[in-house]
Amino acid sequence: xxxxxxxxxxxKGFVHMGREALxxxxxxxxxxxxxxxxxxxxxxxxxxxxxxxxxxxQHGFAKIVAHAPYTLNNCAAKPEIRAFARxxxxxxxxxxxxxxxxxxxFHPGSHxxxxxxxxxxxxxDALNAVLTPEQQTTVLLETMAGKGSEVGSRxxxxxxxxxxxxxxxxxxxxxxxxxxxxxxxxxxxxxxxxLREFDRIxxxxxxxxxxxxxxxxxPGSHKDRHATIGNGTIGLEATKxxxxxxxxxxxxxxxxxxxxLDGYAAEIHLLREIDAQMEKKEEA
Numbered sequence: 025x026x027x028x029x030x031x032x033x034x035x036k037g038f039v040h041m042g043r044e045a046l047x048x049x050x051x052x053x054x055x056x057x058x059x060x061x062x063x064x065x066x067x068x069x070x071x072x073x074x075x076x077x078x079x080x081x082q083h084g085f086a087k088i089v090a091h092a093p094y095t096l097n098n099c100a101a102k103p104e105i106r107a108f109a110r111x112x113x114x115x116x117x118x119x120x121x122x123x124x125x126x127x128x129x130f131h132p133g134s135h136x137x138x139x140x141x142x143x144x145x146x147x148x149d150a151l152n153a154v155l156t157p158e159q160q161t162t163v164l165l166e167t168m169a170g171k172g173s174e175v176g177s178r179x180x181x182x183x184x185x186x187x188x189x190x191x192x193x194x195x196x197x198x199x200x201x202x203x204x205x206x207x208x209x210x211x212x213x214x215x216x217x218x219l220r221e222f223d224r225i226x227x228x229x230x231x232x233x234x235x236x237x238x239x240x241x242x243p244g245s246h247k248d249r250h251a252t253i254g255n256g257t258i259g260l261e262a263t264k265x266x267x268x269x270x271x272x273x274x275x276x277x278x279x280x281x282x283x284x285l286d287g288y289a290a291e292i293h294l295l296r297e298i299d300a301q302m303e304k305k306e307e308a
Contacts, residue, residue, distance in 0.1 A: 026299040027086035029053035030279040030288040038076035048289035052276040054089040057116040063095050073122040086276045092130035098150035099133040099143035114154040124160035129198045132176040143175040148188030155191040164198040169206035169248035177207040179225040196232035208244035212262035236277040252281045253291045268302050
């Protein structure tokens with residue numbers, strides 16, 4: 025069974041997101057832990073988050089993904105920016121203990137002229153500062169497009185970060201299809217080759233979730249501009265191959281396409297239809 029959902033607004037609380045997911049036939053979803061641009065966070069409503077946890081269990085949801093705000097930069101040149109990122113991540117991870125066993129995804133950061141090696145060191149230092157043996161959340165490094173001085177557009181960079189993390193068992197990777205394409209990996213034309221390279225460098229056992237997006241740009245553009253499914257340079261046939269690949273099919277897929285809720289519902293319907301058709305062919 026395909027585990028598919030989308031990014032949902034946290035504006036009306038936890039259980040509201042779960043109900044919205046059910047409306048669009050999603051069995052996973054993603055949400056920002058705090059204001060994605062400013063970092064502000066709402067007061068924790070324990071009753072609300074408990075109601076969501078019960079809803080997820082009742083309806084057999086796959087793991088869900090909490091997304092750190094874009095403003096966090098663990099490898100910024102300014103110490104105060106790095107300190108804010110660490111404080112926000114530590115607070116997010118503490119709050120996510122109310123939703124145990126799920127994922128916390130973040131953009132590794134931009135080294136802003138300090139160099140990739142220094143960026144990698146600073147990101148790993150931040151993770152070593154915020155991860156705890158007791159936490160029940162797995163933290164995911166997101167594959168990036170390589171825009172500006174972003175760290176994480178090459179699999180080798182993510183591996184270098186992971187190698188420096190003491191609590192490696194608390195870590196994983198989220199593969200963003202648009203980002204990987206824009207970083208220069210030919211995921212549309214050579215999916216098997218991309219997965220082999222990921223496995224060789226990082227290990228497919230570290231891949232925990234997928235951001236399922238088409239791209240408005242060709243491979244290697246380093247632009248990071250998402251397109252709706254089937255309407256970009258990756259295309260529907262490549263997207264079918266991704267969701268149906270036996271090494272990926274078990275993972276939660278999260279849509280981050282430029283859509284409203286109705287648009288997400290249509291994409292989820294399309295992808296579930298593809299999944300159902302492929303399963304019928306396999307049974308025949």
